[in-house]
Amino acid sequence: MSTGELLGIEPLELKFPFELRKQISCALQLLNKTDNYVAFKVKTTNPKKYCVRPNTGVVLPRSTCDVAVTMQAQKEAPPDMQCRDKFLLQSVKANDGVTAKDITAEMFNKEAGHVVEECKLRVVYVSPPQPPSPVREGSEEGSPPRGSDNGHANAAEFAAAARAFSEGLEAQDKSNEARALISKLTAEKNSAIQQNNKLRQELELLKRASSKSGGGVSFMVVILIGLLGIIMGYIMKK
Numbered sequence: 001m002s003t004g005e006l007l008g009i010e011p012l013e014l015k016f017p018f019e020l021r022k023q024i025s026c027a028l029q030l031l032n033k034t035d036n037y038v039a040f041k042v043k044t045t046n047p048k049k050y051c052v053r054p055n056t057g058v059v060l061p062r063s064t065c066d067v068a069v070t071m072q073a074q075k076e077a078p079p080d081m082q083c084r085d086k087f088l089l090q091s092v093k094a095n096d097g098v099t100a101k102d103i104t105a106e107m108f109n110k111e112a113g114h115v116v117e118e119c120k121l122r123v124v125y126v127s128p129p130q131p132p133s134p135v136r137e138g139s140e141e142g143s144p145p146r147g148s149d150n151g152h153a154n155a156a157e158f159a160a161a162a163r164a165f166s167e168g169l170e171a172q173d174k175s176n177e178a179r180a181l182i183s184k185l186t187a188e189k190n191s192a193i194q195q196n197n198k199l200r201q202e203l204e205l206l207k208r209a210s211s212k213s214g215g216g217v218s219f220m221v222v223i224l225i226g227l228l229g230i231i232m233g234y235i236m237k238k
Contacts (some may be wrong), residue, residue, distance in 0.1 A: 002101065003103040003117055003119050004033075004091070005033065005034075005036060005115070005117060006031070006034060006091045006093065006117045006169070007030050007031060007032060007033065007059065007089075007090070007091045007119075008031035008033055009028070009029075009030060009031075009089060009119055009121070010028070010029045010031070012121055012122075013117075013121065013122055013123075013124050014026045014069055014087065014121055014123045014129070015124045015125075015126050016071050016123065016124070016126070017123055017125075017126050017127065017128040017129060018074070018077065018125040018126070018127075018128070019128050020073075020074060020075065020077060021073050021074070021075065021104065022073055023070060023071065023072060023073045024070070024071045024189075025068055025069065025070045025071075026065040026068075026069045026070075026071075027066060027067070027068060027069075027193065028066070028068070028069055028121075029060075029064055029065070029066055029067070030059050030064060030065045030066075030067065030089075031064050031089075031113045032059040032060060032062060032063050032064070033062075034061060034062075034093070035061045035097070036061060036093050036094070036098070037058055037059075037060065037061065037093070037094040037095065037096055037098050038058065038059045038091050038093060038094060038096040039056070039057070039058050039059075039091065039098065039103050039107055040057055040059060040065075040089060040090065040091045040092075041055065041056045041057075041089070041090045041091075041094075041108055041226070042055045042056070042067065042069075042087060042088070042089050042090075043087065043089075043090070043105070044085065044086070044087045044088070045084075045085055045086050045087075046085045048070055049071060049085065050069055050070065050072070050073075050087075051069075051070040051072070051087070052067060052070075052087075052183055053067070053068050053070075054067065054100065055101070056100060056102070056103045057100045058094060058098055058099060058100055059091075059210065062224070063139060069087070074221075076215060078125070080156050081125045082125070083123045083124065083125050085122075085123040086122055087120070087121040087122075087123065087124065088118060088119070088120055088121070088228050089120075089121060090116050090117070090118050090120070090121045091116070091117045091118075091119075092107055092114055092115065092117065093115070094107070094227055101159070109155065124209070131165050160172070173216065196228065199227060199228050201230065203225065203228065217218050220237065
């Protein structure tokens, strides 16, 4: 903080995180060290580039005042990120009860006998803050950085996902084949059961006809009984 007798100024360097085509602001705080009203005025060597609010004002006794310095969006970066712009903050004792509307340029005129305290502030460009790097799960304090393994880890994860997807497709194909086979076997079984029922009905009719005629079991009945046994065995195997 400045060691001036009237105002303490923080910071003495206006640091702007420089980014192209972006408006950037920097905060400046003024502290009145006295029991008097103190008027101030802020000047810059490049007024078209910066906007200061407020650029003039009054700091009450033992109080603070915040000043916002805004740099307009820049289309080009300066060579080596060096800035030669400067600010000059002037302060002077004022009458009690004075307001910002009462401040005039004459109050800061040294030739008129006014005691004007001045403090020069320089502008510094800094790199914009970088987003924090993601921390991998399971990392421990003191462990070596694993940034170089990210490519291998991503490739392994992709390969595992592709393999799982392929296995899922194969399993789905096998499941579809199994369902088709079950449907086919079920249809054959139902057909065999229907055929068996038909043969039973025909056998029953032959038995009745044989009973009415008083004869023995015909050769055709024997054949039908044999076929019925074969079909029943086929159904049991299914």
